[in-house]
Amino acid sequence: MDKRSEMHRRERRRYVIGYGGSLLLTFAVFGIAYRYGIETPGVYLAISLLGLAQLIVQLVYFLHIDRRRSSREDLDLILFSTMVLLIIILGTVWIMGNLAVRMHTIPM
C-alpha cells in the first residue's frame, strides 16, 4: 500500500512538474511578446524556440514519450510522422515561397 501511494505521488509529481514547466514557458513566451513587441524576426525566433521546448516538455511529462525500450516502436511511429510532416510543411513553404518570388508578389 505504501509503495503504491509512493508511486502515485511520484507520478503525480511528474504531471505537476510538466504543468509547471509548460506554465513557465507560456509566461515566458507572452512576456517576451509583451515586453519586446512582436515585429522583429529575432523575437519570433526566441518565441518559436520556447514553443519547441514546450512541445518537448509536454511530450515527456504528459504523454510519457521517452527512449525506454518498450515504447520504441511507437517512438518510431511518431518520428516517422514528424518526418512526413516536415517534408510536407517545409516543401510547401519552399516551393510556394520560390513561386512567390518569381511572380514578384513578394520582394526578393
Next chain:
Amino acid sequence: MKRAPTHSYPGLNLGRRHASADKASEVVTFGFWVFLMSDLVYFGLMFAIYITMIDAQAGGPGPAELFDLKSIFAQTLILLTSSLTVGLAMLALKYNLPRWRIVFWFCVTLVLGLCFLFLEIRDFMSMAEKGGIPQRSGFLSAFYGLVPLHGLHVTAGCIWLIVLGIQLRVFGLTDLLMSRVVRLALFWHFLDLIWIGIITIVYFGGLTYG
C-alpha cells in the same frame, strides 16, 4: 537497483494492477496513435497552407487588427490546465482511487474545455465584426480552416468526456472503459500540443510576418 515499470505503449499505462485492461489496450492504443499521427499530418497541411497564405490578405483586415493576445493567453492557460486535470483523472484510475475522483477530474476538464470554446467562439465573433470572415481573403480562409478545426476537435473531446463520464457512472470500471479513458487522455494531450503550434505559428507568426 530498482527496475523501471514496464510500459507496453506510450502515454500513461494502466499498470500491473489493471493487467488485463492494460493488455487489451495495447493494440488499440497503438492504432489510436496511428490515428493521432494521421490527424497530425492533416493539421500539418493546414499549417502549411496558413504559412503560404500569410501575405494573401487582399487588402482585408490583417493579424494586427484581428488577433487579441489577451484572449489567446487565457485560452492557452485554460487548455494547459485541462491537460493537467485529464492527467489527474488518468492517475486516479491507475491507482484505484474512488470512482468519484475520476468523474470529478472529468467534470473539471469538461468545464475548462467549454470555457476554452466559449473564449474561442467569442474571438471569432469579434473578428467577424471587424470584417474578418473566411471569404474576405486567402489569409482568413486559411485561418478559419485551421483554428476552428482545432476547436472542432476540442468539441469532440468534450462530447467524449460527457459520454465516457456517464458510462463510467453506469457501468463502473470495466476493462473496456479503462482503455477508453487512456485514449481520451492521449487525445486531450494531443490537442494541447496542436494548440502550442497554433499560438506559435498562427498567432505569433501571423503578427510577426503578416
